[in-house]
Amino acid sequence: MNAPAKIQETKAEQSLNAQFDATLAQTTQDNANQRKQAWDAFKAKGIPHRRVEEWHYTDLRTKMTDAFALASKTSPKADALTGAGGLETYRIAIVNGRYVPELSSNQTLAGLTVTEADGFLAAQLGTDDAMAHLNQALVQGGITIKIDADATIETPIEIVRYTDGTEVSSYAGTSVEIGSGAKALIIESFEGDSEAAYQSNALTEVKVGDKANIHWLKLQVESEKAQHIETLSIELGAETNFQHFIYNEGSALSRAQLFLEFKGEGTHAGLRGTCLLKGSQHADITLFVNHAVPECESREYYRAVVDDKARAVFQGKIIVEPGAQKTDGQMMIKSLLLSDTAEINAKPELEIFADDVQCAHGSTTGDIDEDLLFYLMARGIPEAQARKILVLAFLSEAIEEFEEERSVELLEAMTRKWLHADEMVSE
Numbered sequence: 001m002n003a004p005a006k007i008q009e010t011k012a013e014q015s016l017n018a019q020f021d022a023t024l025a026q027t028t029q030d031n032a033n034q035r036k037q038a039w040d041a042f043k044a045k046g047i048p049h050r051r052v053e054e055w056h057y058t059d060l061r062t063k064m065t066d067a068f069a070l071a072s073k074t075s076p077k078a079d080a081l082t083g084a085g086g087l088e089t090y091r092i093a094i095v096n097g098r099y100v101p102e103l104s105s106n107q108t109l110a111g112l113t114v115t116e117a118d119g120f121l122a123a124q125l126g127t128d129d130a131m132a133h134l135n136q137a138l139v140q141g142g143i144t145i146k147i148d149a150d151a152t153i154e155t156p157i158e159i160v161r162y163t164d165g166t167e168v169s170s171y172a173g174t175s176v177e178i179g180s181g182a183k184a185l186i187i188e189s190f191e192g193d194s195e196a197a198y199q200s201n202a203l204t205e206v207k208v209g210d211k212a213n214i215h216w217l218k219l220q221v222e223s224e225k226a227q228h229i230e231t232l233s234i235e236l237g238a239e240t241n242f243q244h245f246i247y248n249e250g251s252a253l254s255r256a257q258l259f260l261e262f263k264g265e266g267t268h269a270g271l272r273g274t275c276l277l278k279g280s281q282h283a284d285i286t287l288f289v290n291h292a293v294p295e296c297e298s299r300e301y302y303r304a305v306v307d308d309k310a311r312a313v314f315q316g317k318i319i320v321e322p323g324a325q326k327t328d329g330q331m332m333i334k335s336l337l338l339s340d341t342a343e344i345n346a347k348p349e350l351e352i353f354a355d356d357v358q359c360a361h362g363s364t365t366g367d368i369d370e371d372l373l374f375y376l377m378a379r380g381i382p383e384a385q386a387r388k389i390l391v392l393a394f395l396s397e398a399i400e401e402f403e404e405e406r407s408v409e410l411l412e413a414m415t416r417k418w419l420h421a422d423e424m425v426s427e
Contacts, residue, residue, distance in 0.1 A: 011065065011066050012065060013047060015067035015068075016067045019069070019070055020039050022070075024036070024039075034136070035136070035137050039137040041130075042133040046130065047060050047131075054315070057315070057347075063282070068169040068198060069167070070138065070169055070170075071169060071170045073095075074164045074165070075102060075103065076095060076103075076164045078103055080164075082191055082221070083160045084158050085414075087406060087410055089105075089187065090105045090109050090112070092114055092143065092145070092157070092158065094159065094172050095163075096168070096170045097139065097172040098140055099117075103160075109155060111147060111148040111152075112148075112151070117141060117143060127257075127288075129231060131231065134201065139171045139173045142172060143174055144174075144176075145175070146176075146177045147177070147182045149181055149182060151182045152182070153184040156184075156185040156187050156406065159186070159189070160188075160191070161191070161202055162191055164192065164193065165198060166197055168198050169198065169199040172201075172203070175205045176206045178212050178214060180210040180211055181209070181211045182212045182214070183213045184215075185214075185217070185407065186216045187216075187218075190219070190221065190222050191219075191221050194223050196223050197225035198223065198226050199226070200222060200228045200229070202229070203233075204232045206232065206233065207235045208234070208235065211237075212241070213240070215245075215404040217245050217407045218247065218256070218273075219414070220246065220247065220249065221249055222251040223250065224251070224252060226251045227252065228254040230255075231259070232257070234258070234259065234260040235260075236263055238263075238264025238265050238266055238267060240269075243269075244258070244269075245407065247415075248273060248285070251281065254281075254282070255283075257287075257288075259290075262290065262292055262324075263292065263293065265296065270301075270401070271299065273303075274303050274305075274411075275306075277304070277310035277311070278306075278308050279309065280310060281310040285313070285315070286314075286315040287300060287316040289317070293323075294325045294326050295325070296328075297328040297329070298328070299330050300329075301331075301401065302314055302332075302334075303335070305338065307342055312343070312344045312345070313345045314333045317348075317349040318350050320351065322353045323354060325354050326357070327354065327359065328357070329360075330359070331348045333348060333363045334365075335365040337367050344365050348361035348362065372390055373387065391419060
């Protein structure tokens with residue numbers, strides 16, 4: 001009997017082998033076993049490729065030609081970290097996977113505790129994804145954020161993850177524990193040297209208590225030469241309102257994968273976002289929403305604008321488990337293609353194992369409405385300006401649904417900047 005063929009390791013996987021050996025040699029005994037378990041889980045799968053269903057449209061094995069060296073501990077100048085722009089926030093700075101207190105806010109906020117993790121963040125992944133396991137095998141540092149029960153934190157909590165250096169890789173871990181009845185806005189931004197090529201792999205675990213009210217905004221503005229991967233695992237308690245929005249414009253290649261599970265009844269979750277791509281960028285947003293209990297509602301609405309030879313990928317799956325009656329789950333992805341060579345792959349899915357539910361999904365793709373374009377141009381608006389107006393209106397519909405005033409203003413400003421819409425002449 002012939003032995004099964006062994007898949008040859010890529011150059012990137014060979015580099016990762018050496019990085020793990022070096023990391024393990026410097027690891028304390030307390031977490032060495034956890035790292036080994038995560039590494040074994042990654043090795044069993046390898047870098048994802050197109051034959052892995054969840055990664056079919058993002059062949060990372062082909063695109064990740066090498067694994068850059070692990071980034072060293074650095075402390076860039078404070079003005080290098082853009083974050084949420086001019087918004088006044090409580091900043092938590094993570095550079096090359098490590099918490100940097102001197103770049104973080106030094107005041108205290110009532111009801112908020114930030115603790116540095118010692119080199120390894122044990123997370124309940126909520127997924128068997130290879131790149132999440134790789135994060136836990138190589139994670140360079142991490143933090144735990146705790147919001148007390150019934151705390152109302154008016155100042156936005158900002159987690160800035162910055163990769164400093166060129167041809168380096170960073171692995172960050174974050175655990176967020178939100179108490180029952182708490183209210184907060186959390187902003188996480190991913191960025192780095194705008195001219196640098198680097199790889200960023202982050203894993204964030206979020207547990208939200210009963211009756212909490214949380215808005216979560218992600219700003220992905222990595223270098224246009226970067227590779228960005230984030231795994232976000234969320235568990236929601238009962239009667240909670242959780243609103244998530246992703247603004248995605250950076251990276252040569254990016255993947256945001258979100259795993260959300262309803263743990264308590266009567267909860268509402270909104271997952272929204274905009275994806276703005278040009279050149280040869282590739283962006284992948286993948287969702288898994290598990291309705292494990294009755295009487296919960298989820299809304300998944302995303303919009304993509306794709307220009308030049310860029311490619312957007314959206315995969316979303318709503319799962320309704322047996323017994324999760326009265327579930328209401330709605331998913332829609334709308335895409336606008338600005339060139340003949342732009343591409344969108346959309347794959348919304350439903351898996352329903354209960355009979356008393358209201359669930360639907362859909363996807364639409366098109367180009368700018370010629371009738372609307374003609375209407376604006378007939379009123380003296382130049383064609384280039386008219387196109388920007390229509391694109392901005394298309395994206396603003398998703399942004400305004402986030403219903404958090406400070407975030408909406410920030411998102412609209414960032415969108416206008418990407419479109420160069422501020423250059424439009426007022427009529």
